[in-house]
Amino acid sequence: MSVTSSSTLDSQLTSSWGPSNSYPDVSMVMSGYTSRLWPRDSQPQFWTKFQVWEWLQQVMDMHQIDASNFPFQNFDIDGHQLCSLSYQDFIRAAGSAGHILFHSITELKWGGQYHVDIGQLDLKPEYDFSCPFPDVNYPSGDIYDPSIHVAPVASPTPSSPDIKRSFSRPHQVKKHNPRGTHLWEFIRDILLNPERNPGLIKWEDRTEGVFRFLKSEAVAQLWGKKKNNSSMTYEKLSRAMRYYYKREILERVDGRRLVYKFGRNARGWRESE
């Protein structure tokens, strides 16, 4: 039973994106997840070998690629060399994963340029990791969901059971996140990309991590779209948000409707992080 009236949602959507774009471009939100993972110097041309290695690791993680058989030796190169590789080079060097890597690096190359061009963001150095990249490789309106573009991810072969890292760094104990992004991360990334998600959620107190839903049902729809759940509502989304109080991912903000605050266990929202 949904308590949402369609008129409420319609007004939220149309006032936000205009009549010609009645549904939010989810790809804008989605790309936030990918872009913010990469090294802060968003121009891969200037990456060191270590950063290239870090990027590879992140791509492996994100696409749940079995790293145990990945030919890392083929990527003992710096960012400049990496950027000069052609699509065919990637395929030769990385096999089926080459496709993913090529798309990723293309996006990042674009992203770096885009980042330079947009001056309106007034981003601080610590913040620019969250700078959104244009989804140049994907049709507008499509959800940028890595699994859509990468068959091996959706159906891992029996011989390569799961994520097996051929190497791991002691400080990067990444817990496998089977469902992709968590709700609170989804919310965080909307907040970190305000210019791409106008009027959905806004900071009330940036330094304290207090934020407010402006278009609660629209956000719920967006979340539902990401989870492939067309019946998502703010009612249900907010229940999930309330579960975060116990885990201290969120803190209660008493007396204010649609207002939440990031808690001590929420990462990546601070400007100085």
Add this chain to the structure above:
DNA sequence: GCCTGGTTTCCTGATT
């Protein structure tokens, strides 16, 4: 097959 984490769904009642 069981356990677990992270929701999703549904619900009742309270508050704004």
Add this chain to the structure above:
DNA sequence: AAATCAGGAAACCAGG
């Protein structure tokens, strides 16, 4: 009156 909040209970689902 409607929207939102609070939180219990149960179901769901993918990974371990």
